[in-house]
Amino acid sequence: MTKILIAEDDDHTRDALREVLTMEGYEVIPASDGLQAVDFFRAESPDFVCLDVMMPGLNGYEVCKQIRRQDEKVPILFLTAKAEEIDTVLGLELGADDYMTKPFGVKEIIARIRAILRRTASRGGGRADDDFTMDDLRIVPTELRAYRDKIELALSPRDVKVLRLLYERRGKVIDRNTLADEVWGVDYFPESRALDQHISQLRKRIEKDPAQPRIIRTVHGAGYRFE
Amino acid sequence: MTKILIAEDDDHTRDALREVLTMEGYEVIPASDGLQAVDFFRAESPDFVCLDVMMPGLNGYEVCKQIRRQDEKVPILFLTAKAEEIDTVLGLELGADDYMTKPFGVKEIIARIRAILRRTASRGGGRADDDFTMDDLRIVPTELRAYRDKIELALSPRDVKVLRLLYERRGKVIDRNTLADEVWGVDYFPESRALDQHISQLRKRIEKDPAQPRIIRTVHGAGYRFE
DNA sequence: AGCAGATTGTAAGGAAGTTGTAAGGCGACT
DNA sequence: AGTCGCCTTACAACTTCCTTACAATCTGCT
The missing domain is CATH 1.10.10.10 (Winged helix-like DNA-binding domain superfamily/Winged helix DNA-binding domain)
Structure with a gap:
């Protein structure tokens, strides 16, 4: 089963995501701050990561860097509130695959996750395709x-x-x-x-x-x- | 240096693209709506155009038509959130070179731009709507x-x-x-x-x-x- | 060298998974 | 309401993969 790590400090949002993604058949690992997220990533090796940008302790970008140090390929989706727009660029530079601006719809986030997983499964999955x-x-x-x-x-x-x-x-x-x-x-x-x-x-x-x-x-x- | 005009109303996406394409060594001209895009095209004669389909004022199709009135050849890459919107691009004789549906990865879009530039540079041709x-x-x-x-x-x-x-x-x-x-x-x-x-x-x-x-x-x- | 036990090769048949496609239904457009 | 196109569903056909069973081969031991 596909494991998804969710790092999000807002309890409401986190629970909602956990609920909805579990219903979709994913295994969800919820983390409520950046440090926990990094720990859980190491421990669980999830197949996908949703990162809130603003979190106490380690923010999303820092978490992203830590994760990328360990794993170059795991797909990362950033979640940001409107006010944080400016740093989107940074997220993409860090190797994020996509970002979403809050508030977002349930259908939308599921669709994006699915699309990203599909893409990375077919493109990135097969290593070098050289003859x-x-x-x-x-x-x-x-x-x-x-x-x-x-x-x-x-x-x-x-x-x-x-x-x-x-x-x-x-x-x-x-x-x-x-x-x-x-x-x-x-x-x-x-x-x-x-x-x-x-x-x-x-x-x-x-x-x-x-x-x-x-x-x-x-x-x-x-x-x-x-x- | 290759000049790329980006017409995209979403600040996130535009900034991210600007940043990333600049890093790749392109000169980027960002436009946040259709009218601006047409103006900038006239003023700057870019070598490449990325067009979001949905934009306030003049939408991507209209911008494309305006640009084609001036320049038959300049490569145009359409960006869209909905796969169906591309149907219109293909249906109208807009002369699009390629299209991408969001969400797309940074690496992906760079790869496409490079591919199109390579293609059009060597006159190998191959527009999205060519026979x-x-x-x-x-x-x-x-x-x-x-x-x-x-x-x-x-x-x-x-x-x-x-x-x-x-x-x-x-x-x-x-x-x-x-x-x-x-x-x-x-x-x-x-x-x-x-x-x-x-x-x-x-x-x-x-x-x-x-x-x-x-x-x-x-x-x-x-x-x-x-x- | 000869033998026993373990490992590997492979044919055959069946299980499991993948793809083809007809039929019916739902929604968009007229 | 009727038409059209696309999607879901259900089942058929097909392909691949795995299990099983037995043969062949290898290793280590006497």
């Missing part, structure tokens, strides 16, 4: 395809993740746990054979001779390796 | 129509947006999130099937054999593609 080459195979992530000579091979998003991981750490052994974590995420059951199955299927498609793999080699008892 | 061809279909955005041989097909503004997006990134997979963002904007519910429905209906009209689509191909688990 790379493994053996005689040119992998083009943005096309979800690989090319051998002029022959096209279709790849799933998961295939690309596996290949990119192996490529990025070429020469090193990627153990099964790491692979499972990076590619499948938290809900991977170690006793499942899904990983083996996937490697097998992938080899069938990308290796000239799947019995003698040149791209994804297995290191028995350890994991897989490229090169 | 383009997909397979045997000629799409004419300003008429909201497509032609196959001499047969006319009606298109909605939304159809045009979908097709244009696929056309611009041909070969690449456009994931559903991006499509939703660019075409529907903020108020798209991810759990809705509106997107699928729209693709299905669109295929029925533009594909010779909707069961074997040649223009809008689906990439299972990822999105759609044209090539």
